[in-house]
Amino acid sequence: MSEEPTKMMFVMRKPPHGSIYAYEGLEVVLIAAGFEQDISMLFMGDGVLSLKKGQDTSELGIKGFAKTYGVLEGYDVEKIYVEKKALDDFGLTLDDLIIDAEAVDSATAMKLMKEQHVLFPF
């Protein structure tokens, strides 16, 4: 393993319940957190819906996983970014999200992605 922590960003673009990408992507984040690297998450486009408060999957008959985002802080995954445009498109603000996040404009999101050693798209 290299001395410097690897900068890895999970780019979450899919909405939470129509497919399994958001959930299985989150599983990778939780495993990666155990490796003590420099981990961040960026929620873009439909991906921001994963963080929306008040999700209820009971009538879908599937297990919700929104609560799992709450454990990220305990795993030292604290760099959580959301694309500002995505928030605006859905009429959301940071107060509508289940965890603390930083809103970034598209140029900043691109800059953050460029700084990474590895991008995991989900």
Add this chain to the structure above:
Amino acid sequence: MKLGILIEEGPYNHLASDSAYNFTAAALEKGHEITGVFFYNDGVINSTGIMDPPQDDRHISKRWSELAKKHNLDLIVCIAAAKRRGINDDVLAEGFRISGLGQLVEMAINGDKLITFGA
């Protein structure tokens, strides 16, 4: 370069699996090192030896098995994703092995680049 490959889509339904194969084969031919090919999400379905496409079509898992044999490739199938989709050691094609997500993270840390196909 040391390249890791991540495949997030299943066979036939998406081109991602074919693109990953073509990329991997081309990278090996150019002399790059492939640190591993990790199968995740529906990508795990690429690993079954029981797929049986028509004879005039490519056989996706067999193609991976042959490439793995030729180049000593590590074909890693995520255990959690595999179990969800009914895949275990009984149905794995030759050259594939089931392991955990930690392997994917190690590939990301130890390689020069991780290239994702699908999703």
